[in-house]
Amino acid sequence: MVAQPQSDGSKLTGFETGIHRVMLEPKADTAGCSLEIVGTRFLLKSQNPDGGWGFQPVLSSATEPTAWAIMGLEAFIGRAECRQACEKGMAWLEDCQLKDGSWPAHLGQREGCWVTSVACLALASKLDEGIAKRAEVLSKGLRWLLNDWPGEGNLWWRLLRMLEGSNLGRPRGWSWTPGTSGWIEPTAQALLAVQAAPPELYPRGTKKRIQMAQAMLLNQALASGGWNSGSSESYGYAGRQQPGPTSWALMALRSQEQGQEIAAGLEWLQQIHTSLNGFFSFSLACLCLNFWEVPYDISRLQNTFFTRISPGAVMEMGWTLLAISPPEESPLGRWRGLKS
C-alpha cells in the first residue's frame, strides 16, 4: 500500500499511520450546521487525490469506504461538488476492478472478496446515467458474484457432511472471502447488490441464487428477533443479536413479505438503536430503518455527529447521509427490485 502524502509533503508510514488521526471538524465549525452539510463536507474533504476514500480520512483508498462515500454523496447529487466527487470516486472504483470482475478490499491487492457486492451496489445505484461502460463493469461484477460459492458448497465438504449424516439441504449464501463459509453480512450485501441491478444484466441462475440467499437469511433469523453474524445457534448456544448483521439482513429482505422474522428483526432494531454507543452500528441501524421507512431517532444522530470530536469514519458518514435522505430521492430509491 502506498502511504498518503501529508500536507508537509512527508508520508505516513508503518507505525505512524496507525496512530495518526484526522479530526472531523472543531465543534465550533459544525455548530448549527445541518447533518447534510456536516456529512457532505466531511466526505468531500476526506476524498483522496486518486478519487477514492480510505476507512479514515488519512488512509489510502479502499473499495468499501469508496463505494459508501459515493452512495452517501449521491443522495445529495443536486450539489455540483457532490456530483464531481461521485464521478471521481466512480472512476476510481471502475479502475480498481480486477480482470475476473471482482473487487479487492484495497487497491493493489490481487484477489477479490465480498466488497465486490458493495462496489456493484454503488454501480447499480448510478446506472441511471446510462453509461455503457458502467453497465459492462457491473455485469462483470455480477458474473463474479454469481460464480462465487461459499466453501461449504464444494464437493469435498458435502461428502464429509454426508458421512457425518449432517443436513446438506441448508441454503447457501455468500462468504467474506472465496472458498470460506457463508455469513449473514456478505450474503445480505450480495443480495442487495444483485437485486439492485437491472434484471437485464442478470447472469444465468441469478433468480435461483436470490431465492437461496433469501432462504438462508430467513433460516438464520434468531427466534428472539434479529440476526447474529453467522448461525442462529452454535455448539448448543443461541447466537446473540448484533445490530450490524440485523441491519444488513433486513435491508436485503426488503422485497419480502413482512413475515415473522422480518417483523421481529425490525422491532428489535428499533428498540435497541437508541442505546447503541458506536457510530458504526448506530448509523447503519438508522440507514436500515430509513430504508424500511420505520421511524428512528434523528435527534440522537444529530447529537452523535455534533458531540463527537473525531468520528473519522467514512462509511458511517455515507450511511448517515443515506439515512437522512428521503428514500425516493436517494440511491435507496434506485435499488431496483428491493421495494415490496
Place this chain on the structure above:
Amino acid sequence: MSGRRNSLLPPHQRPVSRVCIQRAESYSADLVGVLMEGLQNFHIPVRGKSVLLKPNFVGLDSTGAMNTSPAVAGAAREAFLRLGANRVIVAEGPALERDTEAILESMRLRDYIGSLDRNFTDLNTDHVCQVELRTRASNLRRLYLPQSVLGADFVVSMPKLKTHRWAGVTLSLKNLFGIVPGSCYGWPKNILHWAQIPRAILDIASTVRPDFAIVDGIVGMEGEGPLDGTPKKTGLLVIGDDPVAVDATCARIMGIRPERIGYLKAAGCLLGHLREENIRQLGERIANAKSPFELPAQFKKLAEASEKTLMKAGVC
C-alpha cells in the same frame, strides 16, 4: 517488522526462557506497580522506541471475563512509557464485532489510556501490506497484515487467560488472530478457520513474533470460552519475553498439559520453550498459582492427569 529479535530456532539452541507470575488480586490494585516490578526481571529495549500493545478485545463483554481488562492495558501502557518508550499504542482488530468503537466505549477504554484517537488503532481498517508467512503449517502462505504491527519496534501480546472451544486455550499466540485485518478477511476472519485454527496460529505467530507477552489472568474464563464460558478468578498476571513459555506456564496454571495442545507443542519446536525445565519461573511458583480451569467438552483430554494414569495410557 523492524528486525524482530526472535528467530526460528530449535529448543537446544535457545537460552532458557523466563516467565514471571505475579499476584494482582483485583483490577483496582496498583497494576502499574505490579507490572513495573515484573518487567524489571527482563531486558526490555524500548527506550525511544514504538511499542504496540495487542490486547484481546473480542466483543461486548458483560461479564468482564471475555476481554483483556482495560485496566491492564492502561497499566501496561503506563509501564512501557516509564521504561522510556517513545510511543505506546493499544491496537486491536476485533474478530466478531465490526463496531470497534462500541466495544471500546462499553469498556470505557479511554478512561485508562486517554484519547482513543491518539492511543488506539483499529487493526481491522489500518493500512495493510502483504507478508509472506515464515512457516507453512497451514495453506495460507501469505496474509495482508496491518502496517501498525509490521512497523512497531516492540509488539506485546496481551491476551486474557481463557479456554477456547476450538483451540483448547487462547493465550498470547492465539491472540495474534486479532491482528489479521477484517477489512481484507471479514468478521469473523473465517479464512483462518478454514486454514485450521492451530495451523493458522503457528503461521501467524512465526511471522509476527511478539516480543513480549502479558496475560491478564486476574479474572479469566473457563468452560465454553472464548465467548460463552464463565468467569474464573485467579488473581494473576503472567509475563515474559518468550510467548510460548508464557503460554505453556499459563496452561500449567490452568491445569492443562501444554504439550497436549497441538499448536503449543509445535510452537515449542521453533518459536520458544515449552518444557518446564527450559523455563525459569520468577515470582509466584506454578504450584502456588495453580487454579484448574473447567475445560470445553471436547478438550477434557488436555487436563493434567496423574502420572500413573498417563503411564497406563502410554503417554509418558
